[in-house]
Amino acid sequence: MKRLVVVSNRVADPGCAQALGGLAVCILDALRKRGGLWFGWNGEIVPDEAEPETTSVTFDDLTFATTPLTEREYRDYYLGFANAALWPVHHYRLDLARFAQEAIDGYRRVNDRFAETLAPMLKPNDLVWAHDYHLIPLGAGLRARGVRNRIGFFLHIPFPPPDVLVAMPEHEWLMSALVDYDLIGFQTRTDQANFCRFMCDFMGGEMIGPDVLRIGAREVTASVFPVGIDVDSFAAMAESPSAAKRIERLHRAGEPRINVIGVDRLDYTKGLPDRLRSFKRLLELYPQNCKAVTLMQIAPPTREDVQAYADIRHELEALSGEINGQFGDFDWTPVRYLHRRVDRDTLAALYRGSQVGLVTPLRDGMNLVAKEYVVAQDANNPGVLVLSRFAGAAEDLQEALIVNPYDADEVANAMQKAIQMPFAERKERHAALLERVRERDAYHWMDGFLRALAGCRVPMAA
Numbered sequence: 001m002k003r004l005v006v007v008s009n010r011v012a013d014p015g016c017a018q019a020l021g022g023l024a025v026c027i028l029d030a031l032r033k034r035g036g037l038w039f040g041w042n043g044e045i046v047p048d049e050a051e052p053e054t055t056s057v058t059f060d061d062l063t064f065a066t067t068p069l070t071e072r073e074y075r076d077y078y079l080g081f082a083n084a085a086l087w088p089v090h091h092y093r094l095d096l097a098r099f100a101q102e103a104i105d106g107y108r109r110v111n112d113r114f115a116e117t118l119a120p121m122l123k124p125n126d127l128v129w130a131h132d133y134h135l136i137p138l139g140a141g142l143r144a145r146g147v148r149n150r151i152g153f154f155l156h157i158p159f160p161p162p163d164v165l166v167a168m169p170e171h172e173w174l175m176s177a178l179v180d181y182d183l184i185g186f187q188t189r190t191d192q193a194n195f196c197r198f199m200c201d202f203m204g205g206e207m208i209g210p211d212v213l214r215i216g217a218r219e220v221t222a223s224v225f226p227v228g229i230d231v232d233s234f235a236a237m238a239e240s241p242s243a244a245k246r247i248e249r250l251h252r253a254g255e256p257r258i259n260v261i262g263v264d265r266l267d268y269t270k271g272l273p274d275r276l277r278s279f280k281r282l283l284e285l286y287p288q289n290c291k292a293v294t295l296m297q298i299a300p301p302t303r304e305d306v307q308a309y310a311d312i313r314h315e316l317e318a319l320s321g322e323i324n325g326q327f328g329d330f331d332w333t334p335v336r337y338l339h340r341r342v343d344r345d346t347l348a349a350l351y352r353g354s355q356v357g358l359v360t361p362l363r364d365g366m367n368l369v370a371k372e373y374v375v376a377q378d379a380n381n382p383g384v385l386v387l388s389r390f391a392g393a394a395e396d397l398q399e400a401l402i403v404n405p406y407d408a409d410e411v412a413n414a415m416q417k418a419i420q421m422p423f424a425e426r427k428e429r430h431a432a433l434l435e436r437v438r439e440r441d442a443y444h445w446m447d448g449f450l451r452a453l454a455g456c457r458v459p460m461a462a
């Protein structure tokens with residue numbers, strides 16, 4: 001089996017990969033099995049004057065090679081271009097995108113530095129797998145340094161329609177860099193179709209097979225590999241005696257009789273203000289829910305150095321305060337909003353103790369919370385998933401109640417339907433969802449991608 005080399009913006013700390021969740025665990029597993037190298041940022045930021053050094057630690061056949069970012073790299077590459085330009089553009093939010101030349105230059109420089117550091121570590125037969133929007137030009141950087149290995153790229157976030165993408169300065173440079181990968185993986189058919197349309201309409205590409213594009217002298221395979229979760233370990237967490245104790249405590253707290261749960265990084269793509277407005281509509285349209293239903297929203301902080309994230313936080317605090325002030329009572333708080341990270345076992349217990357899982361992003365690559373909620377349910381008395389049609393997960397999870405997150409009344413009606421759903425229907429929908437989530441778990445995603453990458457034709461000479 002070929003050695004696997006994973007490159008991602010952040011490298012998981014092997015000590016706390018469990019806390020990071022399914023994907024990190026599953027990638028670590030593959031690296032251990034095949035022997036491998038994981039390369040990327042270690043999360044540290046050093047002063048600009050410092051020379052960022054790469055350090056390696058090896059356990060058995062697995063090496064972690066990590067480097068810090070300088071303050072300037074962090075500002076320009078990570079905050080400036082990746083998170084203030086690429087992230088909003090890829091989530092169809094041109095209104096929030098900020099384009100600055102220093103940021104684009106910083107992004108180019110860090111990708112170049114990563115390629116320069118990684119190239120000499122590669123062996124001829126390694127399979128190289130780069131992850132996500134931070135590293136779009138990494139493959140091109142490696143090719144420029146003579147790397148002939150098979151190199152794959154997986155985009156965890158959506159690929160926007162061409163008309164949105166072309167509004168981004170330097171999109172041609174960025175997209176032409178993708179052509180140096182052998183395999184590009186997307187979460188959904190929509191993302192794959194947007195990408196192929198862009199390559200054909202704007203970059204002179206042509207489809208020469210269902211998933212294969214020819215662009216100039218290069219052939220690139222663009223396929224769909226929906227990300228999944230590690231089903232067995234998450235189910236075990238949700239079914240554990242400690243989870244049962246936590247659920248009991250949740251119910252003993254007196255309120256609520258019915259619990260609706262939302263779990264999202266505090267990100268504007270997750271549609272949190274719209275979700276709160278929908279919950280408010282639920283209380284207005286169906287006042288019998290007052291004193292009976294509580295929305296528990298876990299929203300840990302993220303990317304707080306980007307302005308749009310500070311804005312969304314204020315909006316959310318104002319809205320939850322408004323709803324609690326208007327509808328709450330001495331013995332009932334309609335919205336319980338926690339702006340902090342909770343541990344993974346607690347999450348599993350909260351999902352299991354909630355009759356409704358509310359996953360309503362405005363746009364999302366996949367959304368693993370939807371899958372976690374399904375897996376955490378008690379199959380003999382499952383809750384109901386209300387899912388945005390704009391989450392990648394909706395392509396597969398059609399037995400959820402699929403909603404338009406921009407339409408507060410529609411989401412409120414779906415919540416009400418979920419609350420009142422007869423037992424037989426709940427069970428039937430849940431069984432279908434669970435089967436799908438189980439079928440397409442994290443291992444299925446990873447094996448599918450790596451098999452396709454290994455099967456790609458050896459890159460042509462430049």
Ligand code: GDG
Pocket residue numbers: 019021022023156157227263264265298299300340341342343344347364365366367368369370372
């Ligand atoms: C990107 C794409 C795609 C959340 N709060 C806490 C916590 N979480 C965990 C969840 C879940 C993960 O974080 C979030 O994953 P999502 O998929 O929902 O969203 P992103 O972070 O935006 O991930 C997304 C994903 O990449 C994978 O390809 O699905 O579309 O945007 O696992 O449970 N975990 C803990 N405490 C929290 O407070 N422990």
